[in-house]
Amino acid sequence: MDYVVAGGGLAGLTAAAHLAESGADVTVFERADRVGGRVASRTVDGYTLERGFQVLFTAYPAVRRELDLDALDLRSFTPGATIARPGERSVLADPLGAPGEAIETLLNREVQFGDKLRVFRLQRALAGDEPGDVLRRGGSTTADYLVAQGFSRAFVESFAKPFFGGITLDRTLGTDSAVFEYTFKMMAEGRTAVPADGMGAIPAQLAERARAAGARIETGRAVDAVDANVNEADGADAAEGAGAAATVTVGGETVSADGVVVATDPSTARELTGVDAIPTEGRGCVTQYVSLPSGSRPETDRRLVLNAAGDRPNHVAPLSRVAPEYAPEGRELYAAVFLGTPEAGDAALFDEVRSTLSRWYPEASFADLEHVATDRIPFAQFDQPPGFLAGLPAPTAPSGPVVLAGDYTRWSSIQGALESGRIAAETVLERPPTR
Incomplete structure (x- = not known):
């Protein structure tokens, strides 16, 4: 045949x-x-660059079935994220994936104690569900779902919008809540990672x-x-x-x-x-790849840094902290992601990245920040509003x-x-x- x-x-x-x-x-x-x-990598001046910022969730059932994860030599992000505002940063760690950082999470003033408990309870609730069953429910927006689950407005604005909005490229959280539940479950049950050689x-x-x-x-x-x-x-x-x-x-x-x-x-x-x-009809994004000398890097650990004060950029990923192979010796690589298709040129977006990083990390120097490349992806995902699966x-x-x-x-x-x-x-x- x-x-x-x-x-x-x-x-x-x-x-x-x-x-x-x-x-x-x-x-x-x-x-x-x-x-x-849409999944591709290239090398530019010794840097490994994806076709826009991408990661792999190792708990995806199809990933475990179709891929040899050991052969991919994965490098993992630290579970959770750093929530950043001008002159202020705080950590929200995964209570299951990073138990050693529980104290730092408890001291996080951005997220209320009740919201931290709700995150943990939601992880426990979804742990017993089959992935396919999770995807078949939904029908509301992620924003409405989080309100129904009791999460505070502050949690939605400072964490959920930049974090899950970065995953779905929809900071309004208008995506079907089934997508939120599925990805939330996958992140809790596996690693968020990139291959050493790129996606x-x-x-x-x-x-x-x-x-x-x-x-x-x-x-x-x-x-x-x-x-x-x-x-x-x-x-x-x-x-x-x-x-x-x-x-x-x-x-x-x-x-x-x-x-x-x-x-x-x-x-x-x-x-x-x-x-x-x-x-x-889909959603796009623009990824600015920027670099710093290793000696002047800000302290990001291996977490995403979320923009709690705005969406330009929505988040910054310390790629070479996660995967040192992504940058040449003596340099650090970061991916700054803008949602949508901003019309500003590469130089203007680079200036925004430098300015934002400087406000988040006033103790660090960004005078030597360099622009490596810009990826403009007009169609990265198709729209997934409530009930989209039926169509x-x-x-x-x-x-x-x-x-x-x-x-x-x-x-x-x-x-x-x-x-x-x-x-x-x-x-x-x-x-x-x-x-």
């Missing part, structure tokens, strides 16, 4: 690996010159797995069209049941297949399949032996992408080819 996978992102690579491991003949066509889609190591590992099972991965080759049931045989061929179930057009070449997995970006998937339910397309939404794979069939996350790839492979294998 011959199968084609259109798109070499996480979903497409996972689908290809499962198909090849089932014994199928698989070809992946990826229009870019690399695999990975690009994740698609690289998936590609290696697919190739080891026999899949062919062709980069720089875009799928221009997908057609199911177009080559109905006639005459003698029809009598013999000949003819392919589907075809794809790649650079003017027609390739026949028994089944096709469309795992491209949402807009391209819509064009290829005609499935209008694929979400194409997402099923993998079987296209006609014939064509199925969808992408986080837009599950929810916007690495978990959603990996899980969708497995489901797509199982689905297309179960669909009998139409000849």
